[in-house]
Amino acid sequence: MLNSWFNRSNAYKAWILTILVLCSLFSGQAFAGKMASQLQEAIYLFEMKGEAGEAIRLLEKISRQGDDDDKESAFFYLGKIYDLANNKAQANHYYGRSQAFTQTTSKAYWLAGRDAATTYSPERLLQKIITLKSPIRKFFDGKNANILFENGHIAKIENGKVVEIASKLDESSHLLQIDSDGMWYQNATRDSLFFKPHNSPNQEISYAVKNINQFTAINGNAIAITDKGFYIFDRKGTIIKNNTDYSSCQLQNNQFINDNFIINCTDNALHFISASSATEAFTIAQYDIIQKVFIYKDYIYLISGNALFCYSLQDPQKTLWRVEVGNVESIQAFENNIVTLEASGKITLYDQASGTVLSTVRANASNMYTLARGTLGLFSNEGSVITVDTLLRPLWGFNFAKPPMTHPIIKRRYIYVPFSNRKIFAIDAHYYGQRPLYSSKLASQAVHLAKQKKWDKIPPYLESIIENEPGNAEAHFLKAFNLEIKDAPEKDRQKAWAEAVRLSTGSPQIARIVLKYYSKVIGANYASQLNISPKTIYPQLLGSKKNLYMVDPATEQLICINAENGKQRWSKYIGKIGNAPVIQSDENTIVISTGYQMNIYDMNKETFNKPLQLPGKAFSFTISGDYIYASTWNGFLLKISRVNNSLVWSRKVYSMPFHVVKMNKFLQLCNLDGELMRINDDNGLTIEKSTYKVQVNITAMEGIDSTLVLVSSTNKLFLQNTKRKEFSPTQVLMENPIVSMQVFKDQGEDKIIISLSDQSIFLYSSIGTPLWKYQGKKSTFSKPFIYDGKAWIDQGNEIIAISIKNGKVVKTFNTPGGAGTPLILNHTLFSASPKRVLYAFPL
Numbered sequence: 001m002l003n004s005w006f007n008r009s010n011a012y013k014a015w016i017l018t019i020l021v022l023c024s025l026f027s028g029q030a031f032a033g034k035m036a037s038q039l040q041e042a043i044y045l046f047e048m049k050g051e052a053g054e055a056i057r058l059l060e061k062i063s064r065q066g067d068d069d070d071k072e073s074a075f076f077y078l079g080k081i082y083d084l085a086n087n088k089a090q091a092n093h094y095y096g097r098s099q100a101f102t103q104t105t106s107k108a109y110w111l112a113g114r115d116a117a118t119t120y121s122p123e124r125l126l127q128k129i130i131t132l133k134s135p136i137r138k139f140f141d142g143k144n145a146n147i148l149f150e151n152g153h154i155a156k157i158e159n160g161k162v163v164e165i166a167s168k169l170d171e172s173s174h175l176l177q178i179d180s181d182g183m184w185y186q187n188a189t190r191d192s193l194f195f196k197p198h199n200s201p202n203q204e205i206s207y208a209v210k211n212i213n214q215f216t217a218i219n220g221n222a223i224a225i226t227d228k229g230f231y232i233f234d235r236k237g238t239i240i241k242n243n244t245d246y247s248s249c250q251l252q253n254n255q256f257i258n259d260n261f262i263i264n265c266t267d268n269a270l271h272f273i274s275a276s277s278a279t280e281a282f283t284i285a286q287y288d289i290i291q292k293v294f295i296y297k298d299y300i301y302l303i304s305g306n307a308l309f310c311y312s313l314q315d316p317q318k319t320l321w322r323v324e325v326g327n328v329e330s331i332q333a334f335e336n337n338i339v340t341l342e343a344s345g346k347i348t349l350y351d352q353a354s355g356t357v358l359s360t361v362r363a364n365a366s367n368m369y370t371l372a373r374g375t376l377g378l379f380s381n382e383g384s385v386i387t388v389d390t391l392l393r394p395l396w397g398f399n400f401a402k403p404p405m406t407h408p409i410i411k412r413r414y415i416y417v418p419f420s421n422r423k424i425f426a427i428d429a430h431y432y433g434q435r436p437l438y439s440s441k442l443a444s445q446a447v448h449l450a451k452q453k454k455w456d457k458i459p460p461y462l463e464s465i466i467e468n469e470p471g472n473a474e475a476h477f478l479k480a481f482n483l484e485i486k487d488a489p490e491k492d493r494q495k496a497w498a499e500a501v502r503l504s505t506g507s508p509q510i511a512r513i514v515l516k517y518y519s520k521v522i523g524a525n526y527a528s529q530l531n532i533s534p535k536t537i538y539p540q541l542l543g544s545k546k547n548l549y550m551v552d553p554a555t556e557q558l559i560c561i562n563a564e565n566g567k568q569r570w571s572k573y574i575g576k577i578g579n580a581p582v583i584q585s586d587e588n589t590i591v592i593s594t595g596y597q598m599n600i601y602d603m604n605k606e607t608f609n610k611p612l613q614l615p616g617k618a619f620s621f622t623i624s625g626d627y628i629y630a631s632t633w634n635g636f637l638l639k640i641s642r643v644n645n646s647l648v649w650s651r652k653v654y655s656m657p658f659h660v661v662k663m664n665k666f667l668q669l670c671n672l673d674g675e676l677m678r679i680n681d682d683n684g685l686t687i688e689k690s691t692y693k694v695q696v697n698i699t700a701m702e703g704i705d706s707t708l709v710l711v712s713s714t715n716k717l718f719l720q721n722t723k724r725k726e727f728s729p730t731q732v733l734m735e736n737p738i739v740s741m742q743v744f745k746d747q748g749e750d751k752i753i754i755s756l757s758d759q760s761i762f763l764y765s766s767i768g769t770p771l772w773k774y775q776g777k778k779s780t781f782s783k784p785f786i787y788d789g790k791a792w793i794d795q796g797n798e799i800i801a802i803s804i805k806n807g808k809v810v811k812t813f814n815t816p817g818g819a820g821t822p823l824i825l826n827h828t829l830f831s832a833s834p835k836r837v838l839y840a841f842p843l
Contacts, residue, residue, distance in 0.1 A: 034066065034067050034070060035065065035070045036070075038058060038061075039073050046077075046081065052081060056078065059077055062074040063075055063097070068101050069101075073098075076094070076102075078090075079091050079097075079111075083118060091118045092118040095111050095118065096111075099111040099112065105335060105374035109389075113434055116434035122438040123431055123436070123437055124438045125437055125438075125468075126427055126469065127160075127426045128426045129424070130157070130160065130162065131422065132421070132423065132424065133149075134151040136405075136418070137421075138175065148178070151171075152168055152169045154178060157416045158411070159411075169183070170188075172187075172188035173187055177216065177222075181198065181220075183195070190211050190212070192206055192207065193209045193212065193233070195235055205237045206237075207231070207237070209226065209239070212224045216251055216252075218256040220234060220235055221234055223251065223273065223275070225249070225263075226247070228245075229242055229244060229245065230242050230244065230246055231278075232261075242278045244280070249271070250263070255294070255295045257298075260281050262295070268286045269285040269286065270300075286304040286305070286309070288304045289304065290302050290303070290304045291304065291328070294338075296333045299353070300312075300316065303328045306325060306326070306576065310355060321354060321355035323350065323357070326343065326556070327554055328340050328342055328343075334390075337358060338350045339368065339392075341365060342555075343534075343554035343555065344552075344555035345363050346361075347360065347361050347365065359393075363380075364505060365379060366379065366380055366381045366535070370410070371387055374389060375432065381403050381534050382503055383401040383402045383403055385398050386506075395433035396431065398471075399473060399503055400419060400469075400470055401470035404417050405419060405421070412429065413429055414429050437468075439468040439472050440469075443472055443475055445461060446458050446462060446465065450481070458478060462475045472503070473500065473507060473510045473514065477500040477504065477513070479496050480493065483496050484521060493521075497518055497816040498816035499817075500514050500518070501518055501816070515527045522814050522841075523841065525840040526565060526840050527838065527840075528565070528566030529836060530550070530832060531559070532554075532836055534554075535554035536554050536555075537834050538781070538821075538834060539551075540821070541832055543825035545603070546826070547561065547569065547603070548560070548561040548838075549601075550832070553577055557573060557574065558574050558601060563830070572608065574592055574594060574608075575594035577592060577594045581593050582618040584621035584623055588642075589601065589602060589623060589642055590603065591621045591623065593614075597611040597612060599611050600612070600645060615634070615636045616634035616635075617632060617633045617634075618630055618631075618633075619631045619632055619657040619658070620657075620660060622661070626642060627641060627642065628642055629667065631669075634652075635654035635656055636651070636652050637651060637658075637669070637679070649684040654671045654675070659698065660701075661703035661708065663703050663708070665681055666678050666680060667681055668701075668703055668708055670694075670698050672697055673693070673698070674696055674710075675693050676694075694718055694729070696712040696713060696714045697714075698710050698711065699711050699738070700740075702741060702743040703743065704743045704745065705750060706721055707721065707743060707750045708722055709741060710729070713737075715734040715736060716731050716733050717732040717734070717752070717754070718730070730767060731768075732768045734754070735756070739755050739781070739782045739783075742786065749766070751763060751764070751804065752766065753786070753791060755779070759775065759776040759777050763807060773807065774809075776793060776795055777796060778795055778796030779795060779796075779821075780820050781820075784802070785824060786804075787824045789803065790811070794819040794820055794822060796818065797816055798813060798814050798819070799819050799822050799831055799841070800812050800813075813829065815831065815833065817833055819831040820833060827843050828842055
C-alpha cells in the first residue's frame with residue numbers, strides 16, 4: 001500500500017530531496033552503527049527504487065537487532081517514511097523512539113519539532129511520582145545516581161522504579177561513596193576503610209586508615225584526608241601515605257584531571273595531587289581565595305575575587321583567559337561551553353576556550369541543572385523551572401512547588417528530579433516546549449470558567465492541574481480566590497493566598513495579577529514584587545521622604561523604590577560588600593561598609609559620596625547631626641563630616657571592636673570586654689576612663705539623655721546613670737539571650753524595649769523597672785519598630801502593633817506567606833516578606 005502511494009504521489013521527488021538533505025545533515029550519526037550497510041540498503045530501496053514496504057521491513061529489523069546508533073537511525077527513517085505517508089500516529093511513535101537514542105542536540109531539536117507536528121495532544125511533563133519506602137539518607141551524584149536510604153539499603157532509579165543494589169550497608173557503617181563498581185565505607189568505629197564491589201558482594205578490600213575527614217573516589221582511585229596527612233588507594237588494596245597536612249584544605253569532590261586529585265587550600269592555591277605517586281604535581285595560585293573550581297576536558301576553571309579564570313592543562317601556570325564576574329553560585333559545562341549562575345540570577349554562557357560571552361539572561365534562579373539534551377533548567381527556590389536552549393533562550397516553564405534536593409538524574413525515558421527524601425518526580429526526558437503542557441491547557445480552561453463566574457465548576461479542574469503541575473500559579477490563585485468567594489475559614493484562605501503569592505514569584509505577568517487581588521484581600525495599598533536576588537531572603541528596608549531603600553548584598557546593589565507604588569526607581573552598584581555588611585541610616589544618609597572603606601549615600605542629592613578609607617574593617621556606624629562615627633574591628637574611632645565628606649579626626653582607642661553612643665557633647669565608648677571610656681567629641685581626646693568594668697562580653701550599647709544601657713552575653717542588662725557615675729550600674733537578669741534592645745522616649749520618659757531569643761518582648765523604665773511583657777512568635781529579627789506610641793513587629797503571617805502604654809495588641813495586618821521587620825514612612829507601614837514581596841499598609 002505504501003509503495004503504491006509513493007508511486008502515485010507528486011511529492012515523491014520533493015521527498016527524495018528532503019531525505020537527502022537530512023541524510024547529509026545527520027550523516028555523522030546515521031551510519032555509525034554495526035548495521036550501517038543495511039541502513040544504506042534500506043534508504044536505497046526507498047529512495048531509488050520506491051520500495052517503501054521493503055525499506056520499512058529492513059528498518060524494523062535494524063531497530064530490533066542493531067546497536068544504539070543503528071536504532072536511532074532506523075527509527076528516524078521509519079518516522080520520516082510514515083510522516084510522508086501522512087500516518088501521523090506511526091510517524092510520531094518512531095520520532096519519539098529515535099529521540100530516545102539520539103546524542104545530537106540539533107537532531108533532538110528537529111525530532112521534537114516533528115513530534116509536535118504529528119500529534120495534537122498536549123504534553124504531560126510530570127510522568128509519574130515515585131514514593132519511597134524509606135527516607136533518603138544521602139544522594140550520590142553521578143551516572144547512576146545511587147541512593148543510600150535510612151534503612152541501609154542502596155538503590156538506583158531505573159525505568160521509573162527503585163532498583164536495589166545487591167550490597168546492603170550495615171546501619172552502623174559510614175558510607176563515603178558509591179558508584180557503578182562498588183562502595184567505599186568505614187566501619188562503625190572509623191578505624192578502617194573498606195571497598196566492596198557490587199559484582200562480588202562477598203569480596204571486601206580493607207585499608208587500615210582511621211578517622212577520615214574528607215574522601216572522594218574517581219576512575220578507580222580514591223583519596224582520603226585525615227588530621228595526620230592523606231592517603232591514595234586503588235581497588236587492589238594498594239595504599240600510599242603522605243604526611244603533607246591538607247587538613248585545613250577542601251578536597252574537590254568528583255574533580256579529577258589527568259590522574260590528579262584537586263585540593264583547594266587556604267594559601268589561595270589549588271594543589272594537584274598525583275593519584276599514582278601521591279606527590280604534588282603542580283599548583284595554581286591566586287591573589288584571592290579560590291571560591292569555586294570546575295574541570296572540563298583539558299581546562300581548569302576557577303572563581304577567585306571578582307573573576308572567572310581559565311587555565312589549560314598544557315600550561316597551568318599561565319592564565320588562558322580571565323573575565324569579570326559577580327557573586328558566582330554555580331559553574332558547569334553546557335553544550336561544550338561554560339555557563340555560570342550568579343547570586344543576582346544572572347546566567348552567562350561563555351566559550352570554553354576563549355571566554356567570549358555567547359549569551360546572557362537574568363532569571364529568578366537559585367540553581368541550574370541540565371535536563372533534556374541541549375537544554376538547561378533554571379530552578380528557583382519556589383520550585384519553578386525555566387528551561388532554556390543552547391543560547392539561553394526560553395523553551396518552557398513549569399513549577400514543581402519546591403526546589404530539587406540535588407541534581408536531576410537523566411535517563412533515556414525519564415529525567416528523575418528528587419524533591420524530598422520521600423518522593424522523586426519522573427518527567428519527560430524529551431520535552432522541548434514544542435507542544436503545550438496539559439496543565440497549562442487545563443489552567444486556560446479554568447481561567448475561562450472564572451471569567452464566566454462559573455466557580456462551582458472550577459474545583460475539579462484545579463485538582464487536575466495541581467496533580468499534573470503541583471506549583472501551577474494560576475491554579476493556586478484561582479483556589480485562593482474561590483475560597484474568598486465562599487468565605488472559607490481565614491486560616492484556609494491565608495494558606496491558599498500564601499501559596500499563590502509564593503508560586504507566582506518569577507512569573508511577572510501572573511505575579512502582577514495575583515498581587516493585585518492579594519493586596520485588596522489583606523487591605524494593603526499595594527503588594528509588589530521586589531527585584532532583588534533570590535539569595536536575599538530578608539531584605540532590610542530603609543526610608544526617607546517618598547523613597548524606600550534596600551541593600552541587596554548578593555548583587556552588591558543599593559536599590560531605590562517609589563514608596564507610593566512599590567516600583568523600582570533605580571539601582572546603584574556599591575562594591576563587594578559581603579554577606580553581612582555594616583549598614584546605618586537616618587532620614588538623609590545611608591552608610592554602608594565595603595571592605596576597608598565606607599560608602600556614604602546622600603539621599604537628598606541621590607548620589608554616593610567619594611568612598612572613605614578606613615584603617616580597619618568597619619564594626620559599627622553611628623549617625624548624629626552632621627557627623628558619622630565609625631568604629632573598626634581593630635579599635636579605631638573616626639569622626640566624619642557628612643557636610644563635606646571629610647575626616648574630622650581619627651584615633652585608636654582600643655585594640656578590639658567597641659560600641660559608640662553620642663551623648664550630649666561627648667562620646668560614650670565600651671569595648672567588647674566591658675571597658676568604658678568617654679571621648680571629647682570635638683577633638684577625640686579622652687575625657688575619662690571608667691574605673692568600673694563590666695566583667696562580661698558586651699554585645700550592644702544604646703544611650704539617651706542620661707541613661708546608658710549595655711547588653712551582655714550573659715543575658716543581662718546593665719543600666720548606667722551617666723549623671724550619677726559613683727553608683728554601679730543596675731543589673732537586670734533575663735531568662736534567655738537578648739537579641740535586640742532599643743532606648744527611646746515615650747511621653748517625656750526614657751524607655752527600654754528588648755526582645756529575647758524565645759520571642760518574648762519586654763518594656764522597662766530607665767531604672768530597670770519592668771512595665772510589661774508580650775510573648776511574641778515567628779519574628780524574623782525580633783526588633784520592633786517604635787512609632788506613635790506603639791511597637792510594630794512581624795509575627796509570622798501578620799504584623800502587629802503593641803501599645804507602649806500597656807503591652808496589648810491594638811492593631812493587626814495579615815501577611816499570608818510571612819513578613820519582615822516593618823518600617824513606617826509617611827504614615828504607611830512597609831514590610832518585605834521572605835518571598836521578596838513588598839507590602840504597604842495605610843495607618
